[in-house]
Amino acid sequence: MIESFTQHAIIINVETAYLPEQSDPDKKRYVFSYHITITNNDQQPVQLLRRRWLITDGDEQVQEVEGEGVIGEQPVIAPQQSFSYTSGTVISTKVGSMQGHYQMQTDDGQTFNADIEPFTLAQPNALH
Numbered sequence: 815m816i817e818s819f820t821q822h823a824i825i826i827n828v829e830t831a832y833l834p835e836q837s838d839p840d841k842k843r844y845v846f847s848y849h850i851t852i853t854n855n856d857q858q859p860v861q862l863l864r865r866r867w868l869i870t871d872g873d874e875q876v877q878e879v880e881g882e883g884v885i886g887e888q889p890v891i892a893p894q895q896s897f898s899y900t901s902g903t904v905i906s907t908k909v910g911s912m913q914g915h916y917q918m919q920t921d922d923g924q925t926f927n928a929d930i931e932p933f934t935l936a937q938p939n940a941l942h
Contacts, residue, residue, distance in 0.1 A: 822856065822918070822926050823854065823855040823856035823857075824852060824853070824854060824855070824856070824860065824916075824918065824928040825852070825853040825855060826850065826851070826852050826853075826916075826928060826930055827850070827851040827853070828848055828849070828850055828930070828933050829848070829849040830846055830847065830848045830849075830933065830934070830935055830936075831846065831847045831848075831849075832844070832845075832846055832935075832936070832937050832938055833845040833847055833902070837937075839908070839937075842906040842907070843904060843906070844904065844905050844906070844907060844908055844910075844935075844937060845903075845904050846902060846903055846904075846905070846910075846935045847900055847901070847902045848900070848902065848903070848912065848933075848935075849898065849899075849900045850884070850899055850900075850901075851896050851897070851898040852896060852897050852898075852916070852928070853891075853895070853896040854891040854892065854893055854894065854895055854896070855893075856893060856920070857893055858893060858920055858921045858922070859890050859891060859892050859893065859920075859921050860890070860891050860918045860919065860920055860921075861888055861889065861890045861891070861918065861919045862883060862884060862887075862888055862889050862891070862897070862916050862917075862918055863882065863883070863888055863916075863917045863918065863919050863925070864880070864881065864882055864883070864916070864917040865879070865880070865881060865883070865884055865914065865915075865916055865917075866878070866879070866880045866914045866915055866917075867879040867880075867903075867912055867913070867914040868912070868913050868914055869903050869905065869910065869911075869912050869935075870910055870911050870912075871905040871906050871907040871910040872905075872907030872908065872909045872910055873906065873907055877903075879914075884899055884901070885899045885901060903935070905935060908936065908937035908940040909934070909935065909936045909937065909940045910934075910935040910936075911932045911934055911935060912930075912932070912933055912935060913929075913930055913931060913932040913933070914929075915927040915928060915929045915930055916928045916930070
């Protein structure tokens with residue numbers, strides 16, 4: 815599934831995938847990857863400083879993940895350029911969702927949150 819979100823001239827595209835080879839439904843372990851592309855359509859560079867995720871499973875159990883950067887990086891994204899990365903999460907149900915934000919900083923020191931609206935994590939054929 816692919817979804818896009820735009821804020822402060824930052825476009826965030828999300829593509830998710832279920833990873834059956836890493837999942838074990840009998841043990842309530844459902845593994846998903848998410849591929850994020852962050853595009854800077856602003857006139858100045860921005861740096862991704864922090865991330866915050868709320869990961870909700872089908873039983874409404876919420877995991878909160880916060881930290882510096884993404885995948886060990888705090889990338890600077892030049893105007894009209896993109897940064898992409900892939901990460902993953904584990905939930906205990908075949909359907910869930912994620913949402914959150916990236917804390918970004920402009921070249922002139924202004925910080926803002928680029929929100930990531932809720933997107934779905936779903937085992938194939940789990941949603942009708």
